[in-house]
Amino acid sequence: MNLLQNKIPVYVTNGNCVTPLGFNLVNNLQEIKNGQVAIDKITDESLQSESFYGAVIDKIKLKIAFSKLNYKGEFSTLEMMMLLAVDEIVVTYKEQFIDKCGIIFSSTKGNINALSTEDNTAYFLHHLAKKVSTAIGIKTEPIVLSNACVSGIMAISVAKRLIQTGVYNHFVVIGGDLFSKFVFSGFQSFQAISAQPCKPYDKTRDGITLGEASAAIFVTKNKALTESSFCYEIIGDSSINDANHISGPSRTGEGLFQSVNNAMKEVNIESSAIDCISSHGTATNFNDEMEAQAFNRAALENTPVFSLKACFGHTLGAAGLLETVISLAFADENLIPPSLGYNEDGLTLPLNINNEIQEKEVNIVLKTASGFGGSNTAVLFKKCTTDEK
Amino acid sequence: MEVTPPFFLKNALQMKNNIIHYCNIKNNEVYLDGKKLYTGAEEDFLSFIKGVYKSFGLDYPKFYKMDTLCKLAIASSSILLNGINKEIDPNMAILLSNRSACIDVDIKHQESISQGEGSYASPANFVYTLPNIALGEISIKYKLRSENSFFIFEGFNPEFLIEYGNSLTQLGKSSSVLCGWVEVIENEYNAFMFIIKPEKGIELTKENLEKLI
Numbered sequence: 104m105n106l107l108q109n110k111i112p113v114y115v116t117n118g119n120c121v122t123p124l125g126f127n128l129v130n131n132l133q134e135i136k137n138g139q140v141a142i143d144k145i146t147d148e149s150l151q152s153e154s155f156y157g158a159v160i161d162k163i164k165l166k167i168a169f170s171k172l173n174y175k176g177e178f179s180t181l182e183m184m185m186l187l188a189v190d191e192i193v194v195t196y197k198e199q200f201i202d203k204c205g206i207i208f209s210s211t212k213g214n215i216n217a218l219s220t221e222d223n224t225a226y227f228l229h230h231l232a233k234k235v236s237t238a239i240g241i242k243t244e245p246i247v248l249s250n251a252c253v254s255g256i257m258a259i260s261v262a263k264r265l266i267q268t269g270v271y272n273h274f275v276v277i278g279g280d281l282f283s284k285f286v287f288s289g290f291q292s293f294q295a296i297s298a299q300p301c302k303p304y305d306k307t308r309d310g311i312t313l314g315e316a317s318a319a320i321f322v323t324k325n326k327a328l329t330e331s332s333f334c335y336e337i338i339g340d341s342s343i344n345d346a347n348h349i350s351g352p353s354r355t356g357e358g359l360f361q362s363v364n365n366a367m368k369e370v371n372i373e374s375s376a377i378d379c380i381s382s383h384g385t386a387t388n389f390n391d392e393m394e395a396q397a398f399n400r401a402a403l404e405n406t407p408v409f410s411l412k413a414c415f416g417h418t419l420g421a422a423g424l425l426e427t428v429i430s431l432a433f434a435d436e437n438l439i440p441p442s443l444g445y446n447e448d449g450l451t452l453p454l455n456i457n458n459e460i461q462e463k464e465v466n467i468v469l470k471t472a473s474g475f476g477g478s479n480t481a482v483l484f485k486k487c488t489t490d491e492k
Numbered sequence: 493m494e495v496t497p498p499f500f501l502k503n504a505l506q507m508k509n510n511i512i513h514y515c516n517i518k519n520n521e522v523y524l525d526g527k528k529l530y531t532g533a534e535e536d537f538l539s540f541i542k543g544v545y546k547s548f549g550l551d552y553p554k555f556y557k558m559d560t561l562c563k564l565a566i567a568s569s570s571i572l573l574n575g576i577n578k579e580i581d582p583n584m585a586i587l588l589s590n591r592s593a594c595i596d597v598d599i600k601h602q603e604s605i606s607q608g609e610g611s612y613a614s615p616a617n618f619v620y621t622l623p624n625i626a627l628g629e630i631s632i633k634y635k636l637r638s639e640n641s642f643f644i645f646e647g648f649n650p651e652f653l654i655e656y657g658n659s660l661t662q663l664g665k666s667s668s669v670l671c672g673w674v675e676v677i678e679n680e681y682n683a684f685m686f687i688i689k690p691e692k693g694i695e696l697t698k699e700n701l702e703k704l705i
Contacts, residue, residue, distance in 0.1 A: 106662045215598075218595075218598055218602050219602055226598075227593075228593060230646075232644075244645065244652070246645075246652065247643060247644040248641060248643055249623050249624065250624045250640075250641050250642050261641065264656070264659040265655060265659060267659065267663060268659040268662055284605060285598075285601065285621075288613040289601065289615075292612060292614065292615045292618055341665070342639050344586075344627065344636065344638060345631075346631040346632050346635050346637045349628040349629060358637060361637060369664075475619070475622050476622060476625045476627055476628030477628040477631055478628070478640070
């Protein structure tokens with residue numbers, strides 16, 4: 104079979120997320136529209152003597168929300184976050200779970216706090232994945248993707264590919280990472296933590312703000328299953344490594360440029376067809392500059408671009424998935440979310456930063472991410488039209 | 493819609509992927525395509541892998557800075573790629589997997605931040621606390637600007653490597669794939685790297701991969 108010429112269309116639907124702004128997508132969208140952000144000032148001397156900024160979930164509220172669901176047994180904070188995010192998918196698609204339905208988890212550090220405990224079983228990512236997939240009743244071997252900060256968006260791309268080659272019919276994709284001392288102290292040692300809430304693309308940007316979140320989405324080749332929520336077809340995807348440096352992005356944006364370019368080529372569209380870019384925008388000097396290089400090379404300098412990092416912080420392995428869910432939900436209302444923290448241009452090449460909510464007909468959304476290890480991912484989503492549906 | 497496949501795909505569309513070369517590093521021994529090339533006498537992993545590095549003339553000073561996972565991944569992929577006597581395909585994807593991510597360096601980093609007041613994380617350790625850094629190291633060494641991804645499973649998962657590896661070539665994402673299982677915790681390790689490509693080779697089946705690991 105010629106898979107290139109008879110491509111199976113694959114769709115995403117029923118996205119959800121758990122963040123400090125709210126424990127479901129509707130609440131998150133409402134809070135963003137109200138101008139709220141998940142980032143807050145935190146005082147925790149075990150992490151840093153002075154207070155700092157971060158986006159942390161209220162664990163008492165999380166336990167209360169989780170206790171209303173029907174999961175029996177002991178679960179870690181991250182497992183509760185993941186189950187809360189995926190619960191609606193479980194309710195809606197339980198019947199599909201026995202129809203060649205796979206499950207992919209995206210996480211960088213999983214239950215990292217278990218590493219310093221006597222029994223470190225929970226540290227292992229496959230353990231976390233098995234526990235969550237057993238709780239929701241999926242019997243196939245869970246796949247865990249741990250590919251730094253591109254994990255969340257790459258997981259959608261992996262699901263699409265495995266459906267297009269006919270191995271699976273559906274995928275449940277779940278992403279999550281915690282705000283941990285492990286990661287915070289590491290970025291501190293890099294002097295990469297911003298002294299202010301992070302300001303992607305701004306002249307005064309000085310690093311990242313960390314956050315924690317979980318998100319989930321259902322990926323399927325059966326369009327009829329997308330009726331209860333938004334529906335986007337995954338029309339192009341690519342993940343090209345910079346092959347340049349393990350902890351810094353390529354100065355020319357080579358890997359990201361090639362990823363975006365390949366994704367466009369896959370569906371034969373020009374950059375002008377893309378309505379908005381949900382970018383990585385971490386607010387480190389190098390990352391944002393690298394994106395400006397890559398997007399200019401791809402002739403996307405006039406396309407509205409936004410980073411959600413100044414709202415949710417950098418949620419690592421959850422970020423790409425969380426930001427996809429938020430961006431597609433906004434696009435469904437023909438809105439482009441705001442890129443907060445941007446006041447004054449601070450890039451050597453121009454970008455069209457969308458610094459407030461904008462009404463615009465949105466059909467094609469480009470999601471990108473870049474991370475340590477030289478990784479980059481670009482995925483193109485196209486809105487399913489109502490008459491098609 | 494008509495899409496013209498890139499030149500390298502003409503093969504991919506006509507032929508199934510086979511295992512064209514493979515390398516194992518396990519039990520103090522190094523094998524290329526099943527042939528034993530090296531035996532080390534060292535009892536600990538770090539001394540053994542240093543011996544491998546020197547004996548195969550890998551000549552990559554950065555090696556000494558790497559965490560255990562990257563050392564094992566760089567050694568096994570280099571022996572495989574240097575040993576095939578062919579130009580390395582710049583489009584070759586990398587698909588690696590293991591059970592324990594980068595647990596050795598994670599423990600190091602965790603210890604450095606758990607010593608109370610005045611304890612500081614080392615950026616040199618922290619940068620290795622992601623398993624996919626191993627992909628970055630291989631990509632840099634062999635200038636592979638290509639698709640790469642790192643997966644975690646409870647144990648060696650040949651079905652997944654076959655399914656996802658095939659999807660990469662069949663969907664035109666790459667012309668060949670460097671696949672592997674690279675697992676290390678302290679002194680227990682096992683690396684199995686293999687290249688799949690639509691060319692003559694060992695049939696790519698679950699049974700064959702289980703035999704070759």
